[in-house]
Amino acid sequence: MNNKTIVFTGGGTGGHVYPALPIIELLQEKGFRICWIGSHTGIEKRIIAEWNLEYYSISTGKLRRYFSFKNFTDIFRIIAGLFQSIKLIKKINPAFVFSKGGFVSVPAVAAAWLLKIPSFTHDSDVVPGLATRINHRMTQNTFLAYHESRKYMKSHDDKIVISGNPVRSDFFNNEIPLPETWNKKLDGRPLLLILGGSSGAKQINLLVRECLDELTRHFTVIHQMGDELFQQEAEREHYHPVPYLNEELPALLQKADLALCRAGAGTLWELAVTETPGILIPLRVGSRGDQILNAEIVSQRGMALILEEKDMTPSGLLALIMKLYQDESLRKSMVENCRNFVNKKAEDVIVSYLLKES
Template identity: 40%
Template sequence: MEEKKIVMTGGGSAGHVTPNLALIPKLKEQGYIIEYIGTEDGIEKGIILNETIEYHSIVSGKLRRYFDIKNFSDPFKVVKGVFQAKKILKKVNPKVVFSKGGFVSVPVVLGAYMNKIPVVAHESDMTPGLANKIVAPFCNKICVTFPESLKQLDKNKAVLTGTPIRKQLFEGSRIIGKRICKFSDDKPVIMIIGGSLGSKVINNAIYSKINELLDKYNIIHLCGKGNLNSELVGKSGYVQFEYVSEELPHLMQATDIFISRAGANAIFEILALKKLNILIPLSAKASRGDQILNAKSFEKNGYSLVIEEEELNGNLLLEKLTYLIENKSEYYNAMKKSTLKEGVDNIVNVILGEAKK
């Protein structure tokens, strides 16, 4: 009997990898074997190997919207990656390739197209990222999170599915989360999420008011790789992590208020958990502005309070936290009324539909 396989891809940041993990259990239930294509040194490798999924490495150049000397060499890496991906996919022979975006996905999607393998992509943000813009002509279907995204893509390919949220996030324990952090009192818990690479701007705003914050709150700080603050190690009520995996569901359940970047995966997880939150989107100077649009949408719907990165400082953060707590019932009510759907089943149905053709 022929093995049914699906190859997944996506990388460069955790946001291009972890949504894939939400889909894998459902696809396995349908009898599919999952394999993954990523880069040798990308964040995706560690995350996927931790799930004991077969991993194939290719080279890929980063896609940039700004000038960098590597812009001259990286296109050659992409071309090399296309032929590496084509060879791997011919050997693996999956029924479908699922792409979550990021620069590694470009050669994989092109390799699939050359092998006549159907491709389903997913776009988390309101506006398609550069990688998804490039691969869109070679995809059979593109799943989107926001209704606004449908207008920007081929109407024959775009499907409104929502974003995949890991089932494990709902299975965490507040008690275990507080125990991991050694929080023994009843102060509200704040979790700070600066993305998988961390945010110096957010970190510095927190450090500038750390004592005032710790008077009222316990703090879980996901500060990003290489950003641990040695001066705060062992400080009562404060715990910091570069990156969290298995403990995350417990830590999120223990959290009362999130201070977070506005990547789509993070904000939809916060919304699904119905937690108070302050969003600090990446500025337009440092990004294509997708997080600003995501944050504005959540602010307009009453799910989130937003601080622009350019305005962020410790005093403003304290002020906004006070406002959020004083008006928490309005935010909870808006989140309870949300019609934004958890997307695992919808996306799996699109993938299976292409696999069966």
């Protein structure tokens, strides 16, 4: 293939960016040049800078499912973003465009469609987002994480590929070394890893704080609190709060006896790949309900437990953690179910389709 350039697009949250990295790494190994089209101020701009990729900004407007005056003003931003995308894609002249979803991806995919350049999209959640459903009409293939997701796409069923979710290769390596500073903190005790996401989870932080005395009797607790919610002074014996975990996360998950976390799609697949028994507290307020459905899917498969709303108290959380920790047969069953769930690497599936186009 003469054209070795690919445009990626997506953003708004880390979940619309991070799963693209394993795909990008595979393509770079095959000699492809990767560019990214995102927003002027979104989280994707920071992440892509860390990956040392070419980044191009466009105007964006949010795609809302409810009435808001901003729906009218954002139309003009979306139109501006479309014309900017057309100009950029003409200039870059990629072999194809790959979308990871989020409202910023729609102008880029539409521009590719208008320019008769092939495009592809991937969605990580059980219920594909609105941007993915719009892009689906214009793509060559749409990659979905779950078989259950297919029913939410109203047309072009022949374009759908069930690929799973891409996960960084480090998470598949059960021999990855943990820095000695972390090994000293673990001190040979059972490890409870608490993950609130990059921005943290206030609800989880408050619940954990009320349980700490009892939790630290049984576990070494490593708690990702989020950059904005981080409290260094909270550190105490057997309790280690951190603002964010990145490079050390795969090794910590491999070592963890239990994980307590939200139910973002990326986190759930990282738990599955590392075969880590999990307790999920899905985000319920201020979301479209995707985490609730994500959690239900993995719970039904016997891979994790859900802390239900009626049990959303310190005592309810502590009871569920201790129930899972003390039930060795349940944890072994979860490990086996995780192993059976991840039977292929999503990035291999996706790249095999992309290379057909190249």
